[in-house]
Amino acid sequence: MTMDTKWFEKSGKEGDVVISSRIRLARNLQKIPFPIRMNDQQKQQVRDNIVQAAKQSTNPILRNLTYINMEQVDKIEAVSMVENHLVSPDFISNPKGRGLLLSKDNSIAIMINEEDHLRIQVMKEGMDLSEVYQLADQIDSVLNDTLHFAFDAELGYLTQCPTNLGTGMRASLMLHLPSLQQNGMIKRISDNLSKLGLTLRGTYGEGTEPVGALYQLSNQVTLGLSEKEAIENLERIVMQLVDEERNTRKSLMENIKKQDAVARSLGILKNAKILSTEEFMKLLSNVRLGVASGFIKDISYETLNKLMVQTQPATMMTMNGKQLSAEERDILRASMVCEALK
Amino acid sequence: MLCQSCGKHPANTHIKTIINGELTEHSLCSECAQKMGYGNSFFPSNTFDQFFSSFFGKNSLMEDTLRCPVCGASLSDISDTGKVGCADCYKTFLNQLMPSIQRMHGNTRHAGKIPMGTALQVVEQTQEKEQPKEKSEIEQYQEQLQTAIDEQNFELAAELRDKIKALSEKSE
Numbered sequence: 001m002t003m004d005t006k007w008f009e010k011s012g013k014e015g016d017v018v019i020s021s022r023i024r025l026a027r028n029l030q031k032i033p034f035p036i037r038m039n040d041q042q043k044q045q046v047r048d049n050i051v052q053a054a055k056q057s058t059n060p061i062l063r064n065l066t067y068i069n070m071e072q073v074d075k076i077e078a079v080s081m082v083e084n085h086l087v088s089p090d091f092i093s094n095p096k097g098r099g100l101l102l103s104k105d106n107s108i109a110i111m112i113n114e115e116d117h118l119r120i121q122v123m124k125e126g127m128d129l130s131e132v133y134q135l136a137d138q139i140d141s142v143l144n145d146t147l148h149f150a151f152d153a154e155l156g157y158l159t160q161c162p163t164n165l166g167t168g169m170r171a172s173l174m175l176h177l178p179s180l181q182q183n184g185m186i187k188r189i190s191d192n193l194s195k196l197g198l199t200l201r202g203t204y205g206e207g208t209e210p211v212g213a214l215y216q217l218s219n220q221v222t223l224g225l226s227e228k229e230a231i232e233n234l235e236r237i238v239m240q241l242v243d244e245e246r247n248t249r250k251s252l253m254e255n256i257k258k259q260d261a262v263a264r265s266l267g268i269l270k271n272a273k274i275l276s277t278e279e280f281m282k283l284l285s286n287v288r289l290g291v292a293s294g295f296i297k298d299i300s301y302e303t304l305n306k307l308m309v310q311t312q313p314a315t316m317m318t319m320n321g322k323q324l325s326a327e328e329r330d331i332l333r334a335s336m337v338c339e340a341l342k
Numbered sequence: 343m344l345c346q347s348c349g350k351h352p353a354n355t356h357i358k359t360i361i362n363g364e365l366t367e368h369s370l371c372s373e374c375a376q377k378m379g380y381g382n383s384f385f386p387s388n389t390f391d392q393f394f395s396s397f398f399g400k401n402s403l404m405e406d407t408l409r410c411p412v413c414g415a416s417l418s419d420i421s422d423t424g425k426v427g428c429a430d431c432y433k434t435f436l437n438q439l440m441p442s443i444q445r446m447h448g449n450t451r452h453a454g455k456i457p458m459g460t461a462l463q464v465v466e467q468t469q470e471k472e473q474p475k476e477k478s479e480i481e482q483y484q485e486q487l488q489t490a491i492d493e494q495n496f497e498l499a500a501e502l503r504d505k506i507k508a509l510s511e512k513s514e
Contacts, residue, residue: 030429032428079363151457161425167454169454221447224448225453
């Protein structure tokens, strides 16, 4: 692996179910309106201050972040950033006054002037919320030395949306739950989780059956719980979910029809000449299940994770440096997949 | 506009997503947003917006008269968007916001990280004490200036403003 390998191209702890971990901290400067009430001049000022704080920091992690002015990023590249989970769709919908501070491996992405002045995000492959939080915490502390974030002893970090008050922390895990999805158990689980202050939602596509069986589990409560408590709570619950998914997989994979579906999915991925995103994501989900249950032996999670990101429409166009029609993309996707799974 | 999912109820939640390489906006009703995991999980039958507006009764006198001194937001600005205008709004509208914050989180007291900034403020205050004479002179003029403005004595106000300016330039 080269130095430039991105976090989303790797696989980590509990990688058969947990694809990645993310911590996001919402922070704001004092005495300046939140983005919803800022004028263009204030947005630029805040952006300049934040970029300067990072660039002039004595901390090498912050000093080495690359600054990207979102006004200068073309639309396709911006969409690709969303596909790579670096920024939110909302962030690219209006680039005015917005900026991004990004680390080389893309594991640190600080959004400037999204819903809050700063959204410090740290991401990592597999399940590792504690380590991810440590880094986010460090970045937060260093930036606070010069930026002095808005904070209240009772309400904690002050945020544009009151749902983020307190720690301003959203911890989330991307999960692959094909067996629980196929057995129709997601709805019940999701209802139970919401009673515990957690949210389970599809990563790609809407509804309770998201494409590729990829889900995002995150905490909702930020006030009255410490960061450590919130993370421990989330990790404890996700391990139950991981166990449940693994157990369901075992019984599901005993079924010859499911074995057949997994084997056929790999056959199509290896040989198809045209692949739409949706078909690819469905087949990839089956192949991942096959790898996890030991039915498919010579393919790694890294290969699958990498393919999943690299074959997203806008990312393919960005990597190729040109606009491609939907059909051209489907042909290119099929050849990329074929090459990677050879 | 009707909900794009059920086509029955009015849409009040707008969610931006990426579909096939393009930025798309979905308009959903609160019920469908809830089903898709976008609603506020604490209020299964209520969207966040409805929740806010129910708290700030539309006839409330406060709504129009009280504005945040830093960002100018009124309570109706906050309840309409569900977004607070600036950090100081939490001070200005604390009593009005508190019930919703409590319902939202089940708690009202921060239990997490405390930034190191508090020590820094103490240092600043000590520095102030080192040069009390000039500061207090400015402060006195500032008080007089406020009174002059309140009394609409603009001649005196202008005079005081010049004095404050001269003093603060001298101290720099």
